Amino acid sequence: MTENMNDIPMREYKVGDTVTGRVTKIEDKQVYVSIPDSKADGIIPISELSPLHIEKPADVVQEGDELQLAVIKVEEDLLILSKRRIDAEKAWAELREKFEKGEAVEGEIKDIVKGGLVVDLGVRGFVPASQVEDHYVEDFSGYVGRTLPFKIIELDKEKNRLILSHREVVLEEKLKQKKERLESxxxxxxxxxxxxxxxxxxxxxxxxxxxxxxxxxxxxxxxxxxxxxxxxxxxxxxxxxxxxxxxxxxxxxxxxxxTPGPWENISEKFSAGSVVEGTVKRIVSFGAFVELIPGVEGLVHISQISNKHIGTPREVLSEGDKVKVKILKVDEENKRISLSIREAEEKVEETEYEIPQESKGFQIGEILGDKLKEIQ
The missing domain is CATH 2.40.50.140 (Nucleic acid-binding proteins)
Incomplete structure (x- = not known):
């Protein structure tokens, strides 16, 4: 390409030259430019403004813009110019460098097409649907107009082929976060x-x-x-x-x-001397473990199971039995509770035969007369 040719007479311009032009007028299908210090004027057809489809030239350029342009046709008094080709040359060079270094590129998503998305990177880039995210996306309408980072997964200037992946960027970022999280x-x-x-x-x-x-x-x-x-x-x-x-x-x-354990503040739930109900969970040779609440068991030593002598706890107890037990001692620090079935039964009997307050002063025979008759 011939550089700095704005002072060359009209007849000496040729296809492939690069010129600098200033936008003087914008129409629906073309843009007029003047070329300073030259007799030449030029026109940029709408198709030569951008690598992507555009509705109107004003979407790309404004009056007064100074543009680098390629000569694609020389007519008698006019140059047919292309902005797209200059932009594409620069874009391909930059993309090639990014691709070889494995760096990401940023581009705006311009359109949804069959099978994926179209991205403007100075040239047309395509993102297959499977490369948009690291998960399935049902509706891509929310992506149009967004600027996202992409990894280049295929680049072929000759075939005008540029395949991109946002998914690769997402996965790379997640891997980085995962490593940082593991280290922290x-x-x-x-x-x-x-x-x-x-x-x-x-x-x-x-x-x-x-x-x-x-x-x-x-x-x-x-x-x-x-x-x-x-x-x-x-x-x-x-x-x-x-x-x-x-x-x-x-x-x-x-x-x-x-979460708070069942033994936390257990001494506030069970105090020495109180009688509660529990379930026999395990029977061992030296006694039985009784569950008071889920996760909290106390031990009834064999000597505290019955008022009569027994050889083994199984003579009077089975797993699953519901029993009344008296709290003898609570050791919250070591998670131990000592229990007694024998003393619980004695306490219940004492309660059943406790002399009513209003009966004090009467003869015992008067209070328990019916009971004595039953015994006789």
Missing amino acids: LKAGDIVTGTVRRITDFGVFVDIGGIDGLIHISQLSHQHVEHPSEVVSVNDEIRVKVLSVDPEKEKISLSLKET
Whole structure:
């Protein structure tokens, strides 16, 4: 191409030359330009203004604009010029450099076509539907007019072929965030996450671009048959980080450790001397463990099971039995409660035969006369 040719007489311009022109008039289908310091004037057809389809020239240029233009035809007193070809040459050179360096490019989405989107990058770029996002998109109408970053996945100037991907940019950013998140997390952190997937063995939680696992044993202080008993997909929960393995990209989490345990403030719920009902959960040689509330069991020593001598707890108790127990001692720090079935029964009997306050001063025989007759 011949450079700086504005002072060349009209007859010496030829196809392929580059000239500088100033927009003097805009019509519906063409743009008029003057070429300073030259006898030549020129016209830019609407088709030569942009690599993309445009409705009117005013969408691309305004009167007074100074443009670099390529001569595509020389007539007797007029040059036919192209802005599109100059822009395309510059664009292809810049895109080639970005492509070779693996850098992203930014462009405005101009149109929706069959199979994807059209992007203006100085030349026409195409984004296949599968390369728009890292997830399925049903409606692309909201993308028109947006400027987004893209990775070039195919570039062929000769075939005028430019294939782009926004999906690659999204995935690259997520990978970067994931790495940063892994490096910032440490055991003991309390974070907020969203339940993404539930399996038989636990729950996967998104804690900011990376998934962590809550094993079923870390979901609740109580026994859990299936994780779905505790959480649902899309639940937002607070979890504690138990461990982080950046190399294997594994994070262990706990929901249980962010919720009050059943033993918390247990001494306020059960005080020594009170009688409560519980369920026999386990029987061992030295006694029976009785559940007072879910997650809290107390021990009834074999000596505290019955008023009569027994060889084993199973002589009088079975798993699942509902029993009255007296609280003997509460050790909240060590999570231990001592219980007595024997003393609970004695206390109940004392309550049943307690002399009414209004009966004081009467003879015992008068109060329990009917009972004595029954015994006789």
